[in-house]
Amino acid sequence: MLNQRTRIILALLVIIALTFTILDLRGGKGPFSSVRSVVSSALGGVQVAASVIVSPITGVGSWWGTWGDQRARIAELESQNATLQDSVVRSAEDRARADALDQLLRVAGVGRYRIVPAEVIAVEPAQDFSWTVTIDAGRDDGLLPDMTVINGQGLIGRILSTTKTTATVVLIVDTSSAVGARVAGTEEIGILSGTGRQDSLEFQTLDPLATLKPGQALVTFGSRSGRPYAPGIPIGEVVDVSGTAGQLTRIATVRPFADVSTLTVVGVVIRPPRADPRDSVLPTPPASSNFAPDETSTAGGVDDGASPAPTPSEKPEKETAAKPVPAPSASAGATADAGSN
Amino acid sequence: MWIRQTVVCASIIVVAVMLQLTLLSRLGLPGATPDLVVVCVVALALAYGPVTGAVVGFAAGLTLGFTPPAGGVIGIQALVFLVIGFLTGAVIDPRDRTVPILVGMVGLSTGAAALAYALILAAFGSNQVSWQEVPTLVLTSSLYGLLLAPIVVPTISWLVRRITPETAI
Numbered sequence: 001m002l003n004q005r006t007r008i009i010l011a012l013l014v015i016i017a018l019t020f021t022i023l024d025l026r027g028g029k030g031p032f033s034s035v036r037s038v039v040s041s042a043l044g045g046v047q048v049a050a051s052v053i054v055s056p057i058t059g060v061g062s063w064w065g066t067w068g069d070q071r072a073r074i075a076e077l078e079s080q081n082a083t084l085q086d087s088v089v090r091s092a093e094d095r096a097r098a099d100a101l102d103q104l105l106r107v108a109g110v111g112r113y114r115i116v117p118a119e120v121i122a123v124e125p126a127q128d129f130s131w132t133v134t135i136d137a138g139r140d141d142g143l144l145p146d147m148t149v150i151n152g153q154g155l156i157g158r159i160l161s162t163t164k165t166t167a168t169v170v171l172i173v174d175t176s177s178a179v180g181a182r183v184a185g186t187e188e189i190g191i192l193s194g195t196g197r198q199d200s201l202e203f204q205t206l207d208p209l210a211t212l213k214p215g216q217a218l219v220t221f222g223s224r225s226g227r228p229y230a231p232g233i234p235i236g237e238v239v240d241v242s243g244t245a246g247q248l249t250r251i252a253t254v255r256p257f258a259d260v261s262t263l264t265v266v267g268v269v270i271r272p273p274r275a276d277p278r279d280s281v282l283p284t285p286p287a288s289s290n291f292a293p294d295e296t297s298t299a300g301g302v303d304d305g306a307s308p309a310p311t312p313s314e315k316p317e318k319e320t321a322a323k324p325v326p327a328p329s330a331s332a333g334a335t336a337d338a339g340s341n
Numbered sequence: 342m343w344i345r346q347t348v349v350c351a352s353i354i355v356v357a358v359m360l361q362l363t364l365l366s367r368l369g370l371p372g373a374t375p376d377l378v379v380v381c382v383v384a385l386a387l388a389y390g391p392v393t394g395a396v397v398g399f400a401a402g403l404t405l406g407f408t409p410p411a412g413g414v415i416g417i418q419a420l421v422f423l424v425i426g427f428l429t430g431a432v433i434d435p436r437d438r439t440v441p442i443l444v445g446m447v448g449l450s451t452g453a454a455a456l457a458y459a460l461i462l463a464a465f466g467s468n469q470v471s472w473q474e475v476p477t478l479v480l481t482s483s484l485y486g487l488l489l490a491p492i493v494v495p496t497i498s499w500l501v502r503r504i505t506p507e508t509a510i
Contacts, residue, residue, distance in 0.1 A: 006392050013399045013423050020403075020416030025465050032407075032415050039407040043359075047409065050363040123366040125374035127455040127478050128413040129462070129469045168410045175469055196471040 037163060044166040048136055051121040100265040103152020108267060111232050111277040115150070115267035116141050121166070123263075129196060131157075131174035135266060138165045146228040148220075148269040154234035154257035155179070155220060156266055167268075171260045172235070173198050179229055180221035183212065183238075184279040189221050192235060192254060198261050201236060201254040212241045212252045217282050226272025233269075234282045346505050350385055350393070353497060354401045357381040358408055372481025376451045378405055380489045382422050383429045383450050384497035387443065391430030398426030414462060421457045425450045444490040451486025452479045 024032055101117065108115045118137035124130050137143055139162045149156040149169050157171040172179055177194040181203060190205035203218065216238045222231025236256040357378045366374040378401050386394025402419030429446060456479045459470045 009392060010395055010423075010427065013395060014420065017399065017402070017416045017420035017423060020406075020419065021414055021461070021465065022416075024415040025467060036407055036409070040409045043408050046359060047363055050359050122362045122410055124410045124413070125361065125366050125376070126474075127373045127376070127458060127482060129459070129471060129474075130413060132410040134410040163409075166409060175471070196469070197474070 033161075037161070040163045040166060040168075044134075044138075044163055047122050047134065048165065051119075051136070097265055100152055104150070104265060104267045107150060107152060107154070107233070107281055108269075111230075111281040112273035113148075113150070113230060113233075113267075113269045114271035116143065116270050117265060117267050118167075119265055120263045129175070131171040131177075131194070131196070131198070131260065132160065133169050133171065133263060134166050135169055135268075136166060137268060138162045138167050140164050141268075142270050143167050143268055144227075148226065148228065148230045148233065148272075149266050150233055150269060151258050151263065151266045153259070154236065155229070156258055156260065156263065158228040159268065169266075172201065172256060173260055179235065180223065181218045181235055182221045183210075184217040184219050184234075184282055188212075192218065198259075199255055200239075201256060203238065203252040203254045205250050205252075208250060210250060212238055212250060214238050214240060217279075218254060219279060219282065222272070222276060226269065230269045230272035232273070232277035232279070232281050346389065346393070349501065349504050350389075350397050351400070353381050353385065353500075354378070354397065354404055358401070358404050361405075362408060362410075370481075370485070373455055373478040373485065374482075375485035375489055376454055376482055377489060377493070379422065379425060379451050379454045380447050380486055380493045381497065382426045383447050383490075384494045385501075386426040386430040387433060387446075387494065388498050388501040389430070391427045394426030394430035395423045396426075398422030398424070413458075414465075414467070417458055417461045418454075420461065421454050424457075425454060440491070443494055444487055447490035447494065448483040448487040452483030455479045455482040 020032075104115070104117065107113070116137055118135040118141075120133050121136045122134040124132045135149075143159055143162050145159050145161055147159045149158060155172055157169045157174070157177065160168045160170045162168075170177060171194070172192070173194045173196065175194050175196045179192045180189065181192040182189045183205075188205055188207060188210045190203055190207075190210075192201050192203045195202055203212075205212065214237075218235045218238070220229045220231055220233045220235060223229050234257050236254040238252045239255045240253040242251050242253075357380075361374065361377045365377060382394065382398045382401050385397045389397075399419045399422065402417075402422040403415070405418050406413055406415040429450065433442065433446060456475065459472075459475050459478075463470050
């Protein structure tokens with residue numbers, strides 16, 4: 001069945017495939033990063049175009065206008081109807097996107113993050129066990145590797161690599177992701193790692209005596225100069241705690257605020273705020289009764305005196321904070337200076 | 342003759358990869374992403390035979406690996422798709438192509454592709470695989486394959502007969 005030539009071709013292909021696999025699994029930058037970036041640049045544009053074509057997938061109604069001309073009247077009415085339905089679908093879609101942008105701007109405004117808005121244009125298939133997505137903003141928009149990516153609900157991930165017009169984002173639920181996190185309203189910090197499942201993260205406190213309760217929220221702890229993670233971004237909520245106080249490790253299961261399986265509009269933090277926004281970005285800051293005294297006394301002594309006070313004084317804070325963030329297009333324009341330094 | 346065959350295979354693969362990464366993986370379907378690329382590899386292997394099937398599978402795997410977001414490991418998919426393309430072309434007799442056999446082959450291939458990817462990744466010592474997800478991924482992947490097959494396989498075999506009538510089996 002197999003002649004000489006067939007056998008040689010098959011053996012050659014199998015050897016090449018195995019070689020590539022081994023080279024790629026060696027980790028680091030590897031020999032393929034340049035090939036990947038060339039393909040990214042070549043196909044990135046096609047992907048952007050394809051994504052524009054497929055995004056109003058429900059808008060196929062407008063194709064109705066091409067019926068025969070014998071019943072012109074019916075055809076005309078049908079096309080009119082289809083156009084109207086199309087516009088209804090589109091306006092619903094626009095509204096949904098505007099809502100997503102609004103929420104994103106709320107987070108960016110309260111936390112005083114300078115962001116570049118972007119849209120998700122491609123997602124890694126689930127069977128690759130790798131939670132990465134491509135977004136339609138890149139080096140030209142001031143994006144650099146390790147910048148923080150958020151949406152209106154909270155932290156999404158960080159930039160892995162960039163091309164001129166696109167960037168690859170590794171999501172917080174990816175198994176390779178580890179985020180320094182702080183329990184809101186307290187000073188407990190720990191490491192939050194991805195589990196590969198979209199609805200759960202694993203949080204390990206650095207202090208084995210820490211008390212964790214379901215319902216507590218986590219925010220990012222922040223890195224130096226805000227890369228890879230800017231401080232104060234809401235991440236998720238503790239849903240389950242395993243291990244008891246005093247054991248060597250305490251592990252909590254955390255459900256992320258953001259649903260990473262249905263991402264549309266995201267924002268890339270290109271400049272973190274000057275002062276850590278602490279817990280003020282959370283939808284409901286845990287400032288009310290139990291934690292308020294602790295929060296003010298410790299925060300005042302440790303890093304920033306300008307840490308936001310509990311709920312009563314938060315309203316003016318929000319209003320002043322929301323001002324410096326311009327409309328998405330304007331902030332995208334303002335990125336050139338931020339990206340260059 | 343072979344130029345036309347190459348162009349047909351290449352354009353089908355590129356379109357399939359694009360559709361899979363920009364449309365199918367964003368639909369948010371439960372479980373795996375519908376594996377359109379594997380379905381196309383199977384369809385082309387049925388049309389052109391085992392050797393072309395293997396080469397097409399290899400090329401499709403590399404294309405999928407290099408196209409952004411490119412989160413997978415380069416080479417594994419090439420290997421898996423190569424084997425699928427070859428086996429499909431070799432196992433199925435061109436004379437008894439009844440619809441259930443073709444659809445079953447596609448379902449088997451998509452499920453096997455998901456499983457083989459996980460196994461090979463693990464065999465190379467990676468701890469990226471979350472095994473509790475694997476059964477769901479394999480089952481949904483073959484289910485989506487079964488759904489895609491009755492549309493994709495006839496379309497591609499029609500295209501092949503239309504454009505390269507002399508090479509098609």
